[in-house]
Amino acid sequence: MRNGRGPVGPERSPRPVEELLLRGGPLPEAAAYGAATYFADSRAPRGDRHVRLCTGTGCFVASAGRHVDEVEAPPSGRAELYAREWLPPGEEPDSGYPYTLITGRRLAHYNAGTMTRRTPNVEIAPAEHLDIHPDDAARLGLDEGSGVRVTSRRGSVLARVRRTEDVSPGEVFMSFHFPDVPANVLTSENTDEVTDCPEYKVTAVRLEQADRPRSPLPNGSGDR
Template sequence: MEGRPAARHADVVLSVASWLEKDGTFVNFDRRFQRVRPAVPPLGEARSDFEVVRALTTLMGVDLRCTTPADALGECGRVAPVFAGLSHDRLDREGATPWPCPDPDRPGEATLYRERFATPDGQAHLAAAPYLPPGEQPDDDYRLVLVTGRRWAHYNSGSMTRRGGNLALDPVDFLSLHPDDAARYDVRDGRQFTVESRHGQARLIARVSEQTVPGQAFCSFHFPASGVNRLTSDHADTVTSRLEYKVTAVRVAST
């Protein structure tokens, strides 16, 4: 979406509170349930996710019979036994608790599959996926492989509103090039130049360093003005349909 706010593409926009403004729980990749409590009141007419869902279901004539986030967690435990031992009261007393946690009087299971895997025979079943080459390769016209991603100053920020103060730490989009490639294509550090792919072109500033290996270039993807996202192709993984943001053949021209 080239960094444009998603709200521009919506028919209805609901103002939702941030994690600092709401009560409830969240689960991390380690499967730990943790409590969230409001540190500040929501701004304007913003509501929590829970309040928005309750309001919408009420308008649709459905009574969820859950008046608080604690009630909702209790219902999760009744529907899914792996959560039955979790509650706001328990998390308030004991802190973070991992699931599966089917019993309120026993600890959650911090490590899975100690005795058996969740398969009919209890054994792990491993399979090697066949290698598939990228959808496009560098050639004599497009000799570099462009990788797009995030830089440290913008990690998990900048892809929506770009109003966060941390963006000032790295305010300019640039392309990282190895010194050998910069010399080969007469690209000077700090100078603006054009990057072209088989799909489009972008204007970027060069940053020459050995952080990038020869033959590769790297840039971030959340500066809409530079047009980086016009460079990438529509090739995608055959199973997940994930686009190949990390493999785009490009060429550079000093200007």
């Protein structure tokens, strides 16, 4: 545990707080909202790290490194990396769906935005838009802030246009923070063969002009 600021009250060390965490003492604020508190137990060998997990019904302490000793290191003591044969994505652009959609996050929001859209962050990025290279936008007749329909083999969504060189020609970007522009309607069921991680970074789409009203885009809203 590291002091974030000078101790408040009679305590001059974080140790009493560590003791409270180890005992599972009452932390009503953490229990009410859900929290994970990480700290080092100075009495344990190797300075083992622990985590205290709290829910609305109570808290418990667990080791944050419980599987460390179960992993057998190679004789060299160093990690060994192996090259995997390259595999193509589950789907690729073609004449019907000529653009590659990449989905991800924007700096002002996190995942579904259920928390960040309830904060002043929404003033930084109040709505979703499609990032598209200016050359592609000009070819399709898409002006800044105009409506665009994004369609994949699975569905279609409406968004506003943001012309930017943050993306390369032939690629477009959209986040998944806003329920009125559900980007995951477009993505495929293809997954990584080892981890089953969904293929959110490669989705073949086509783009068409749409009737969504134009409105100014906030500055800096293209951050990933």
